Amino acid sequence: MSSLEHLFRREAGRMVATLTRVLGVANVALAEDVVQDALCRALETWSIRGIPEDPAAWLMTTAKNRALDVLRRERTVRTFAPEVAWHIESDAALRPRLDELSAGAPIxxxxxxxxxxxxxxxxxxxxxxxxxxxxxxxxxxxxxxxxxxxxxxxxxxxxxxxxxxxxxxxxxxxxxxxxxxxxxxxxxxxxxxxxxxxxxxxxxxxxxxxxxxxxxxxxxxxxxxxxSTATPASYALGALMFLHAARLPSRVDAAGELTQLLDQDRSRWDQRLLLEGQRLLEASATGEELTAYHVEAAIASLHAAAADAASTPWVAIVSLYDVLMRVRPSPVVALNRALAIAMCHGPARGLEELRAIENRDRLSAYPFYSAALGELELRAGQTTAAYERFREALALARNPTERRFLERRLAACRPDGREAPPTK
Amino acid sequence: MAQFAFLYRGGDPMPASPAQMQQRMEKWLAWFKDLADKGHIKDRGVPLDRSGAVVTRGPKHAITDGPYAEKDLVIGLTVVEARDLAHASELSLPCPIFEQGGCVEVRPILTL
Incomplete structure (x- = not known):
C-alpha cells in the first residue's frame, strides 16, 4: 500500500496549514479539531467502503464542511482576523469565501x-x-x-x-x-x-x-x-541532508548492527539521493555567505565521492572541519575533526586533538567521545586503555543498538578479538 | 451458499494519531481484500454514523437519541456469502473490530 504511505499523517499537516490560513493563526486549534474529525470520518467510512478516488480532496471537503458547521454555530464567540470576520458574518458569503480562500494559494x-x-x-x-x-x-x-x-x-x-x-x-x-x-x-x-x-x-x-x-x-x-526562501543556505541544508540520507541504508549492516562510516558497504549508498545532494550543493555555491550547512555538505560530499576510507581526501576534510570550527564551533565538530586528523597524521595526533577539545565536559554524557578515544587508542596499539574507554562508553550507551556496537568494539580490544586494528 | 449480515458493534474510541488511524483502516482494508479474494463478499455494505434516533410508536410516541450504549452501537454492516452460520462466524474471526474491543454479530439473511 505504498501509495497510501503516511497519507493520514501528511494530509493532516497539509489540511491544518490550509485551514489555518483561512481561519487565522488564532484558530489553529479549530483547524486541528475539524481535521481530526475528518480523519475519524475517513477511518469509519473508508474502512468499509474502500478508499475514494481522490482521498486528499475527500478529506479536505469533509474538513471544510465541518469547519462551516462550527463557524455557523460559534461565530459570535470566536475571534477572527478582520479579513475573515467580515465574510463569516454573512452566512451566504461563508461557503464561497471558504472555498475561495482554501483554493487560493498552493498547498x-x-x-x-x-x-x-x-x-x-x-x-x-x-x-x-x-x-x-x-x-x-x-x-x-x-x-x-x-x-x-x-x-x-x-x-x-x-x-x-x-x-x-x-x-x-x-x-x-x-x-x-x-x-x-x-x-x-x-x-x-x-x-x-x-x-x-x-x-x-x-x-x-x-x-x-x-x-x-x-x-x-x-x-x-x-x-x-x-x-523567497531558496537561499544558498537552504540549498546547502538540503544538500547535506540528501548526502547524509544516501548513507542511511548502510549505517546498519545486514544483521541490523550499527556500522562505522569507515566500514560501511558503499555500494549500498543511495545513488539517487547522492545525485540530488550534489545538485543542491552546486546550487548552494552562490553568494557571499558561507554557512555551517555549506561546510557540512562539502564534507559529506567528499565522503560520498570516495570509493573507500583509504581514498578519502582526509587532508581536505580536516581543512573543512577547521572552517566549520570557525563558523559554528562545537565539541562534536571538534571530535569529528580529531578523527579526521587521526586519518591523516595517525592516531597519536588524533588523541592529542581529542584530549584538547574545549568544553569537552559537554560531551561527558555522549558515548561517542569515550568511544572515539578508545578507537584511536586501539589503533595506536594501546589495547588496555582502549578497553577501559569502550567500557566507559558502554555505560553511556543510549539504546541496545549502541550497546551492541560498543560491545563489539570491546571485543576487538581483547587479544583474541577478531577485528585487528588498522595500522595506519 | 447462503447470505449473512455482519453487523459490526462497538469498539474503542478513535486512536489519537493520524498514523494509528491509518494503520487501523489498513487492517480493515486488508481484511476486506482477503474476504473478497476468497469470493465471500456479496456487498461491502455501509458504515453507520454514531448518531441517530430511535423511534417508537404506539400508545406513547417517542423519538429519542437512542438509548444504546457505545459498546452495542452498530457502526456498519456487510453482506457475505458462506456455507452456513458456523462458516460465516469463522469468516468473521479475523475482523479488526475484535482488536478494537468490539464484536461482530452474524445474522443469516432470509431469502426467497
Missing part, C-alpha cells in the same frame, strides 16, 4: 507559512521542532515523545504552551517578507536539528528515525522550491 505555500509560524523566535528550538512535527507532520504527542526519548508530559506541555503563543497572534497567516527573512535561519536550524535527531538520535526505532529524516527533507525541499 506548499500554506505549509511554508505554517513552518515559519511554528518557528516563532519567542519559542525555544525544542518547542519549534515539536510544533513542526505536531502540526505540519501530523505526529501525535506520544509519537514525538518516543522519537526524542522524552516524556509525554514534557512534550505535551511544550506543545500546549507553543500553541497558546500561536493562538495569541491576531494576525492572519500573512507573514511579511521581513518575517520570512528574519525567521529563515530559525526554520533552517529547526529542520537541521530534526534531521540530526533522525540521523544520530537516541530512538531505537529505525523506522521512526527514517521518518524524521524524511520529514526534514520534505520540508527543506519546500524551502528550496520557493523563491
Amino acid at each position: 506548499a505555500d500554506d505549509q511554508l507559512r505554517m513552518m515559519f509560524s511554528c518557528c516563532n523566535p519567542r519559542l525555544t528550538e525544542e518547542s519549534q521542532i515539536a510544533l513542526v512535527l505536531n502540526i505540519l507532520c501530523g505526529f501525535s504527542v506520544s509519537e514525538i515523545a518516543s522519537a526524542f526519548l522524552s516524556r509525554d508530559e514534557t512534550v505535551k506541555k511544550r506543545i500546549t504552551r507553543a500553541k497558546a503563543l500561536l493562538a495569541g497572534s491576531k494576525r492572519l497567516f500573512e507573514l511579511t517578507d521581513a518575517d520570512f527573512a528574519e525567521r529563515l535561519s530559525s526554520v533552517q536550524r529547526a529542520l537541521y536539528l530534526l534531521f540530526s535527531e533522525g540521523f544520530h538520535g537516541a530512538s531505537t526505532d529505525s523506522a521512526v528515525r527514517a521518518e524524521l529524516c524524511d520529514e526534514a527533507m520534505r520540508l527543506t525541499a519546500l524551502l528550496c522550491a520557493n523563491t
